[in-house]
Amino acid sequence: MTIKYLEIENFRGIAKGKIEGFTQLNILVGKNNSGKSTILEALAIALDPELLSEIIKRRGWYGLDTVLSIFRLRDDKKEIKISVDDRVTFIKRKISYAKDAEFLIKSYNFSEDMITLDSKTLKDERVEKHFRCYFDPEGKVHILHQTEPKLLSPNIIFIDSLSIYDKTPIDAYNSVFEHGYKAHERLIKVINTVYPEIKDIRLFSEKIGLEVIYEHGKVPFFAMGDGFKSAYIYLAYLMSIENGYILCEEPENYQHPSSRRLIVKGIVESAKRNQIFISTHSLELIDDILSEAENIDIKFFVPSLDENGILTYYSFDKEEAEFRRKELEADLRG
Ligand SMILES: Nc1ncnc2c1ncn2[C@@H]1O[C@H](COP(=O)(O)OP(=O)(O)O)[C@@H](O)[C@H]1O
Numbered sequence: 001m002t003i004k005y006l007e008i009e010n011f012r013g014i015a016k017g018k019i020e021g022f023t024q025l026n027i028l029v030g031k032n033n034s035g036k037s038t039i040l041e042a043l044a045i046a047l048d049p050e051l052l053s054e055i056i057k058r059r060g061w062y063g064l065d066t067v068l069s070i071f072r073l074r075d076d077k078k079e080i081k082i083s084v085d086d087r088v089t090f091i092k093r094k095i096s097y098a099k100d101a102e103f104l105i106k107s108y109n110f111s112e113d114m115i116t117l118d119s120k121t122l123k124d125e126r127v128e129k130h131f132r133c134y135f136d137p138e139g140k141v142h143i144l145h146q147t148e149p150k151l152l153s154p155n156i157i158f159i160d161s162l163s164i165y166d167k168t169p170i171d172a173y174n175s176v177f178e179h180g181y182k183a184h185e186r187l188i189k190v191i192n193t194v195y196p197e198i199k200d201i202r203l204f205s206e207k208i209g210l211e212v213i214y215e216h217g218k219v220p221f222f223a224m225g226d227g228f229k230s231a232y233i234y235l236a237y238l239m240s241i242e243n244g245y246i247l248c249e250e251p252e253n254y255q256h257p258s259s260r261r262l263i264v265k266g267i268v269e270s271a272k273r274n275q276i277f278i279s280t281h282s283l284e285l286i287d288d289i290l291s292e293a294e295n296i297d298i299k300f301f302v303p304s305l306d307e308n309g310i311l312t313y314y315s316f317d318k319e320e321a322e323f324r325r326k327e328l329e330a331d332l333r334g
């Protein structure tokens with residue numbers, strides 16, 4: 001269940017590298033361009049190879065070159081290899097099957113140009129999942145030739161600023177309720193640590209949306225502050241899965257200090273039920289996590305990428321983090 005190990009070859013900026021010793025809550029910390037996001041993206045693909053097209057498009061769509069940019073130095077002759085524990089996924093560029101191309105052009109208005117990627121996941125040398133995805137110049141994607149659509153790790157979410165703005169508060173509310181009232185209660189309990197005056201959050205109507213219940217009255221959710229709203233959606237993502245994996249890209253982005261603390265409380269609560277990986281370059285976020293996380297195992301990983309794309313890192317645990325704070329500060333701000 002808990003991933004311990006990740007190995008990456010030829011993916012984005014990483015020519016080669018491995019990271020070992022993951023625990024419940026893993027914090028990838030480092031300056032810009034040190035490989036943090038690439039590590040999160042590699043984990044996402046390893047856990048659910050079908051996230052590949054989302055991962056490719058998450059930085060935006062810039063034509064077919066966007067697809068090639070996942071290969072290191074755009075060298076699509078070399079395959080990408082991502083391993084976690086005993087499972088390995090290979091991603092290769094392939095020539096499109098003529099009959100697929102014809103079908104996509106006819107049925108989905110694909111243009112003649114397209115890029116085909118082939119993803120194969122093996123476990124103990126047996127194929128667990130195999131599919132091809134086709135990208136056209138407008139960014140339309142189709143997955144064809146799937147092996148039985150078997151979910152390798154059904155419970156995985158990747159949270160970045162885009163996913164926060166993609167989801168409406170009602171979607172967020174409903175995704176929590178998919179896990180029952182207990183999950184909603186946990187969410188309110190987390191909110192109460194920073195906003196004890198909030199009694200509940202409920203669905204008022206499809207038109208008005210959610211409302212926030214105080215002891216002496218109600219406020220429509222849309223009238224709450226922006227920081228609170230995005231923190232609520234973030235918390236809802238964190239509470240919406242169990243026994244799964246959550247990948248959080250720079251949770252500090254666009255957050256006010258009080259909503260940052262709220263999100264940290266949510267991360268710590270969610271880490272009791274899920275394995276979490278966070279990327280950050282915020283010392284403040286790290287301080288918040290250190291002061292909140294008493295009963296969970298935390299490990300920090302500081303990656304760096306050299307000019308040949310070799311990924312190295314050092315790691316340390318919670319106790320050591322207190323001593324290393326100065327060093328981290330120099331690393332982040334230096
Ligand atoms: N296809 C690629 N080939 C070579 N280097 C790449 C490629 N894609 C991204 N990079 C490099 O990877 C680095 C960005 O990695 P990233 O994981 O986004 O960093 P971080 O999240 O730590 O800021 C940059 O130095 C960039 O030049």
Ligand SMILES: [Mg+2]
Nearest residue numbers: 036037038279
């Ligand atoms: Mg990044």
